[in-house]
Amino acid sequence: MESGEYGGKLFDALLRCSTEPVLLTLPEGRILRANPAACTLLGRSENELRALGRQGLVVPTPALATLLSERDTHAHARGEVLFRRPDGSSFPTELTSTIVHGHDGEAMTLVVFRDVTEQRRLEAELRSSEVLFRAAFHTLPDAVTLTDQSTGYFEVVNDGARTVTGYEAHEMLGQSSNSLGLWSDDDRAAFVAHLQRDGSVRDFPTHLRRKDGSVIDVVLSARPVVVGGRSLMLTVTRDVSLQRAAERARDDLAAQLLHSQKMEAVGQLAGGIAHDFNNLLTVILSCCELLRERLVEPTERDDLEEIRRAGERAADLTRQLLTFARRQSTRRQRVDLNELVEGSEKMLRRLLGEDLQLAVRAQPALPPISADRAQMEQVVLNLAVNARDAMSAGGHLTLETAAVVLDEAGAAPFPGAAPGAYVRLAVVDDGVGMPRAVQERAFEPFFTTKPVGKGTGLGLATVHGIVAQTDGFIRIESEEGRGTRIEMLFPIVPNATEERVREPSTARDTGRETVLFVEDEPQVREVIARYLRAAGYRVLVASTGRAALEVAARTEHIDLVVSDVVMPEMSGPEMLGHLRAHRPQLRALFISGYPREALHLVGSDTELLWKPFTPSALLTRLRAALDAPRAHV
Structure with missing residues (x-):
């Protein structure tokens, strides 16, 4: 067998055995041979393929023209060619065309190709996924970065990194978080x-320092990844500053609410205790x-005077408790805080002594506020004393006044305050300051850090009560070793009205009239009834409002009702209403250990006597009520 014939048979065997589609063609496109794989892929027999040739099988495209030109030039070319199926559709192939020569020297073309339809579909999907990934990658508000684990340098950063860090992408690439100063050493x-x-x-959770130097709250998530054989770190940094600010604001509001509820509860307790003490002190002072009218021995009278003074001091304590509980009666008037501070300056200098320097920084032409002047003087005095005790080694005390207009941010540090116009009073010292734990309890009654016997623990509690009763707001700023600043805000009330002050009566204190005395506390009822009878009055007593109505039903004539305001079953004003339904001209004098509740129940123009009182004070007010014209009853 000649070598040419042997080679031809070997070539035929290779064509039949090849799993890749193969065509043997002439350079101009006529098909000479097609292996089974080619027939199967193209969906035609070898004879059909010979009849169609390249022109009937291949879709003419620029890529095809380029491939043929390159093959003719270099005898070999590779590219993508579209083949037609019998149904007219086309599909892509990756094709290699090589010019070979037969044993007779004739030029032929060996074409090897494969279907890349699925590959192109996957590539298209991959490109689509990549587009989506890039869009998502750069749309994320979080900072997403890839860093080289060996160097720490940023390799890839998204657009969110610019938003979070303030750095442009080109400023971050090739740099590390350390070189940019994004994290503190402890956090890292x-x-x-x-x-x-x-x-x-x-x-x-950590903090990030941005390009502009500001520090924000962030949370980091990180995971090592391997990309192209390289060890990288994928890091996601989320800015949670707004969330943390909202959480802090929520926590502050919760703490303010808890403090307010605690102060209210303590205030209710303090008010109840003060009421009971007022009843007891009324009995003590009355006795x-x-x-005193019976004793003649000087030593005995001296002992009794000590008891009376102790009772008066106890009465002062109950008044402070009532002020803290916001149940003390007030006499509102127009108060110029500049005038009040300047009027207190001389007294404060004597109080502070030579070791402490007092300065007053008053804004001129301060608008007035509506307040009880005596109580505001007590506020200044209490705060000055508190500051003095915090500066045992000397220091500076400053009183500041100013008219301010606060927005929401300015009002926020004052629990309950709304934006608006206020007069601000500040008392500032450079003493020892207060730790946080002390600040949180500073306004509680009887809480004190002073040695035993050096304070009652009611100074700041009283200030808090007065400020709240004046519709104001208060806050403490303090730092240990740096001093304390206590600021108060008071609403500006240009047209504040002053309460009418009743002139004390100069009338005689005894009488023969019939008085109905209604009091639910037995000791007070017994002592006062005995004293009124000794003064010449005919006294009818009752322990409750209902009992008083029964006594009145059996009595033809009553000149005056003296009654407690807050009583079980029926209040004093409610009882008086029933009595006046049948006795319209009946006069009345109310007594109460709950001044604020009493004013709420009976009205500010009604005769009221606050407990604790002495019998002589009661006789004076009782006589004035009896002698007052009917129109004023």
């Missing part, structure tokens, strides 16, 4: 320790006055 050490321990990090 804690993050790395967490990463080494767990292999990844999720929502690690002192009764005994």
Whole structure:
């Protein structure tokens, strides 16, 4: 067998055995041979393929023209060619065309191709996924970065990194978080320790320093990844500054609410205790006055005077408790805080002594506020005394006044305050300051850090009560070793009205009239009834409002009702209403240990006598009520 014939048979065998589609053609496109794989892929027999040739099988495209030109030039070319199916559709192939020569020297073309339809579909999907990934990658508000684990340099950063860090992408690439100063050393050490321990990090809370120097709250999530054989770190940094600010604001509001509720509860307790003490002190002071009229020995009278003074001091304490509980009666008037501070300056200098320097910084032409002047003087005095005790080694005390207009941010530090116009009073010292724990309890009654016997713990509590009763707001700023600043805000009330002050009566204190005395506290009822009878009055007593109505039903004539305001079953004003339904001209004098509740129940123009009182004070007010014209009853 000649070598040419042998080679031809070998070539035929290779064509039949090849799994790749193969065509043997002439350079101009006529098909000479097609192997089974080619027939199967193209959906035609070898004879059909010979009849069609390249022109009937291949879709003419610029890529085809380029491939043929390159093959003719270099005897070999590779590219993408579209083949037609019998149904007219086309599909892409990756094709290699090589010019070969037969044993007779004739030029032929060996064409090897394969279907790349599925490959192109996957590539298209991959490109689509990549487009979507890039869009998502750069749309994320979080900072997403890839860093080289060996160098720490940023390799890839998204657009969110610019928003979070303030750096442009080109400023970050090739740099590290350390060189940019994004994290503190302590935060970085804690993050790395967490990463080494767990292999990844999720929502690690820390702080990030932005390009402009501002520091924001962020959470970090990180995981090592391998890309192209390189060890990288994928990190997601989320800005949670707004969330943390909202959480802090929520926590502050919750703390303010809790403090307000606690102060209200303590205030209710203090008010209740003060009421009970007022009843007891009324009995003590009344008995002192009764005994003083009987005692003749000077030593005995001296002992009794000590009891009376102790009772008066106790009465002062109950008034402070009532002020803290916002149940003390007030006499509102127009108060110029500049005038009040300047009027107190001389007294304060004597109080502070030579070691302390007092300065007053008053804004001129301060608008007035509506307040009880005596109570505002007590506020200044209490705060000055508190500041003095905090500066045992000397220091500076400053009183500041100013008219301010606060927006929401300015009003926020004052619990309950709304934006608006206020007069601000501040008392500032450079004393020892208060730790946080003391600040949180500073306004509680009886809470004190002073040695035993050096304070009652009611100074700041009384200030808090007066400020609240004046519709004002208060806050403390203090730092240990730096001093304390206490600021108060008071609403500006240009047309504040002054309460009418009743002139004390100069009438005689005894009488023969019939008085109905209604009091639910037995000791008060007994002592006062005895004193009124000794003064010449005919006294009818009742322990409740209903009992008083029964007594009145059996009595033809009553000149005056003296009654407690707050009583079980029926209040004093409610009882008086029933009595006046049948006795319209009946006069009345109310007594109460709950001044604020009493004013609410009976009205500010009604005769009221606050407990504790002495019998002589009661006789004076009782006589004035009896002698007053009917129109004023």
